[in-house]
Amino acid sequence: MSSSRSLRSSISPFRSRSLTPGPPPPAKRPSKTSSKPPTSKLPSKPSISPPISTTPSTPSFDRPDSSKAKENVTVTVRFRPLSAREISKGDELAWYADGDYTVRNEYDQNSAYGFDRVFGPATTTRHVYDVAARHVVSGAMEGINGTVFAYGVTSSGKTHTMHGEQKSPGIIPLAVKDVFGNIQETPGREFLLRVSYLEIYNEVINDLLDPTGQNLRIREDAQGTYVEGIKEEVVLSPAHALSLIASGEEHRHVGSNNFNLLSSRSHTIFTLTIESSPRGGNQAEEVTLSQLHLIDLAGSESSKTETIGLRRKEGSYINKSLLTLGTVISKLTDGKASHIPFRDSKLTRLLQSSLSGHGRVSLICTLTPASSNTEETHNTLKFAHRSKYVEIRASQNKIIDEKSLIKKYQREISTLKQELQQLKHGMMENPNMMAPNQDDLVNLKLQLEAGQVKLQSRLEEEEQAKAALMGRIQKLTKLILVSTKNTLPPNIPGKSGHRRRHSFAEDELAYLPDRKREYIIDDDAGSIDSEIPADGRSDITNLDELVKDFKRNKRRGMLGWFKLKKPENALGLSLGVDYESSASDSPASSSKSSQNKVMFSDVKGGQRKSVSGSGDDPSVVDSFPERTQAGDLFSATVGGRRLPPIVLLAGKLLMLVENRLHVLLPSSSLPTPAHSLVFTPRL
Numbered sequence: 001m002s003s004s005r006s007l008r009s010s011i012s013p014f015r016s017r018s019l020t021p022g023p024p025p026p027a028k029r030p031s032k033t034s035s036k037p038p039t040s041k042l043p044s045k046p047s048i049s050p051p052i053s054t055t056p057s058t059p060s061f062d063r064p065d066s067s068k069a070k071e072n073v074t075v076t077v078r079f080r081p082l083s084a085r086e087i088s089k090g091d092e093l094a095w096y097a098d099g100d101y102t103v104r105n106e107y108d109q110n111s112a113y114g115f116d117r118v119f120g121p122a123t124t125t126r127h128v129y130d131v132a133a134r135h136v137v138s139g140a141m142e143g144i145n146g147t148v149f150a151y152g153v154t155s156s157g158k159t160h161t162m163h164g165e166q167k168s169p170g171i172i173p174l175a176v177k178d179v180f181g182n183i184q185e186t187p188g189r190e191f192l193l194r195v196s197y198l199e200i201y202n203e204v205i206n207d208l209l210d211p212t213g214q215n216l217r218i219r220e221d222a223q224g225t226y227v228e229g230i231k232e233e234v235v236l237s238p239a240h241a242l243s244l245i246a247s248g249e250e251h252r253h254v255g256s257n258n259f260n261l262l263s264s265r266s267h268t269i270f271t272l273t274i275e276s277s278p279r280g281g282n283q284a285e286e287v288t289l290s291q292l293h294l295i296d297l298a299g300s301e302s303s304k305t306e307t308i309g310l311r312r313k314e315g316s317y318i319n320k321s322l323l324t325l326g327t328v329i330s331k332l333t334d335g336k337a338s339h340i341p342f343r344d345s346k347l348t349r350l351l352q353s354s355l356s357g358h359g360r361v362s363l364i365c366t367l368t369p370a371s372s373n374t375e376e377t378h379n380t381l382k383f384a385h386r387s388k389y390v391e392i393r394a395s396q397n398k399i400i401d402e403k404s405l406i407k408k409y410q411r412e413i414s415t416l417k418q419e420l421q422q423l424k425h426g427m428m429e430n431p432n433m434m435a436p437n438q439d440d441l442v443n444l445k446l447q448l449e450a451g452q453v454k455l456q457s458r459l460e461e462e463e464q465a466k467a468a469l470m471g472r473i474q475k476l477t478k479l480i481l482v483s484t485k486n487t488l489p490p491n492i493p494g495k496s497g498h499r500r501r502h503s504f505a506e507d508e509l510a511y512l513p514d515r516k517r518e519y520i521i522d523d524d525a526g527s528i529d530s531e532i533p534a535d536g537r538s539d540i541t542n543l544d545e546l547v548k549d550f551k552r553n554k555r556r557g558m559l560g561w562f563k564l565k566k567p568e569n570a571l572g573l574s575l576g577v578d579y580e581s582s583a584s585d586s587p588a589s590s591s592k593s594s595q596n597k598v599m600f601s602d603v604k605g606g607q608r609k610s611v612s613g614s615g616d617d618p619s620v621v622d623s624f625p626e627r628t629q630a631g632d633l634f635s636a637t638v639g640g641r642r643l644p645p646i647v648l649l650a651g652k653l654l655m656l657v658e659n660r661l662h663v664l665l666p667s668s669s670l671p672t673p674a675h676s677l678v679f680t681p682r683l
C-alpha cells in the first residue's frame, strides 16, 4: 500500500469538525439601512443570514408584481475536501462549516461569517444546485434574467461545481436538464432556446462555439451589454446543448499550476437565452425573454501559485479582473459611490447588467479548508460577505414583438402555411382566379391548348414549391419546444415538487472528467499501484509519459472516446455496443445538427449575432410535425449500454473497468487470456 493511501485512511478529506453547541445567533438579513458590510478585518460577531428555502416559490406568469420584489444576491459557500496534495503536506482544517449557515475559523472562534447556506465538503453538487441555482433557473423560465457564478481561489472547486464530473454533474448540466424539465411541466407555453458560450482569456473575448470568433467586442444597447458577433445556436434537447458545451470546452484555455493540473486560465460564460409565449396564442401576445448566465471564473492566484512565463501573464490578467470585480461589488454596496468601474474589465462589463440588479444572481464561493490557504480563504469569505449586500430587483422581461425570435419564427410559419394553402388551391400565381373573368378563361383555354407537357411541368414546379414550403415549415416548427402534456392551464406556477429529477444519458456527460480517473490523477504517479507482468514491461516504455499524457488529456479524454469509434472497429475490438446508435440516435445530436445547419438572421438583422438552428431531414413529409416535445427529448437520449471508457494515450489503448485502468496491448503481443497492466486507483 502506498504512503498516501495510508495517509488518506488516517485523515479523511471529508472529516468535519463537530458543530459548535447551541443554536446559531439570531437570523439577520442584511440591508443597506440596518447594517453595513464589515469594514474591520474580522467581524466580532458572526452576521447570520436567514436560511433560504430549497424550494423557492416562483411567481406565475399572471403575477408579475411578485417578481419585482427587492432581493439580495444569494450567496453560498462550498467547501471542498482537503486534497491528497494538501493532506500529504500536513495541512489542517483552518476554516470549517459550523452548521448550515456559518463558516468559522478553527483558530479564532470569533472569526465567522454567515451566508445563505454553507455547504460542507460532503455536500453533493445536486444539493448545491437545489439550494443555490434552482430558483435562478426557474426565474429564467419565467422571464427573469439569472446569473450563477462560482468564485474562489485556484483549485478551490469552481469548475467542479459548475461543470462537475460524470458521476457528479455540475450546475451547468443540471441547469440545462432542469430547463427542459421545466418546459415539460409548462404545457401552456411554447419555448425557443438558444445558447452561446464564450471565454475571457487575457482580457480577450473568444467564442467557444465558433473558433473563428476571436477578440470579440462588447457593445451596449437599451437592454444592456452584449458581445457583438457571438454565435448563438438554437438547441432542441439537453443532449444537444451539452454537446455544444463539450465542443466549446475543447477550445477553452486550460493549463496547470502547482495547485491544479487543470486550472482554468479563462473565465467562461455559458448563456442560455429563453423565449416563451402562450401556446397557440394569437400573434399579438407578449413574449417573455430572459438570459441565464452560468459562469465559471478562473481562480485568483496568490504568490504561492508558482507560475512563470505565460502562466504568470494569465494569472495577472485573472487577478486584475477579479480585483475589479471586488471593487465593483464594494462600490455597489457602498451606497455613496458615484462611479462604478464596470468598464475596467471585460468581466465586470459583461456582468454589468446582472450586478446592477437586473435579475437574480447567485454567487457560489468555493473554498479549500486547508491551513496553507487560510488568508486566501479569508479573502474569499470577505468578498462573499460583501456581495451579500448587492441588491437586485428581479423583474420579468416582456418584450415587444419585433425583438422576439420565437415570434419571428411563429410569424414565418404562419405565412408559409398560408402560402402553402394558396398553392394547394392553385391560386398562388394568379390570385384573380378567385373570380375568373373572360380574360382568365381565355388564358386558361390557351394554356390547355399549349398541351399536356406544359401543364405537367407546371404541376411539377408547384409540387416542388409545395415541398420546399413544407420543409421550411417543418424545420421552423421543430425549433419551437413544447411539453408533451396537452392540458393548457392558464397559470403555470413552478411545480418544482413534481418536476422530474435530472437524469443523464452517459453520453451527455461524456465530456466531463471521470471522478475515478480524477483520483488517479490527483495522486502522484509514483504511487500508482501497478501489477505489471514481467513480459508486459517491454510494451510500456515510459510510464511517466503515459501518466503525463493521461493528465493532459483528462478533460478531452472522454470526447476522444467518441472519436475512437471508428478506429476501435478498425482495430477489430469487438466491444458489443453500438456507439453509433447511442451517439447519434438523438434527433438533435451534435453531429447531425452540425451537418444540417440552417442559418437565420437574428432579431437585429444578423448584425448582432448569428443564430443557427439545426435543420431536420430535408426530405419532405406530407404532414407537419408537432413542435419538438420536451418529454421525447429525454427519452431520446436515454438507453443503450455503455462501453467501458477507453482512451488512446501515448500510443496505448487504456480501458477503465471497475476502478482499474487496463492497458490494452496490441493483439499481436497478447498471450492468453488477457494481457494488461492494471493500475489500481486509490479511492
Ligand SMILES: Nc1ncnc2c1ncn2[C@@H]1O[C@H](COP(=O)(O)OP(=O)(O)OP(=O)(O)O)[C@@H](O)[C@H]1O
Pocket (backbone or CB within 6 Å): 079, 080, 081, 083, 121, 152, 153, 154, 155, 156, 157, 158, 159, 160, 161, 260, 262, 263, 264, 265, 297, 298, 299, 300, 366, 518, 522
Ligand atoms: N466538492 C468537491 N469534492 C471533491 N473534489 C473536489 C471538490 N471540489 C473540487 N474538487 C477537486 O479539486 C480539484 C480542483 O478543482 P477545480 O478544478 O474545480 O478547481 P478550480 O477552482 O476550478 O481551479 P482553477 O481556478 O485553477 O481552475 C479537482 O481535482 C476537483 O475534482
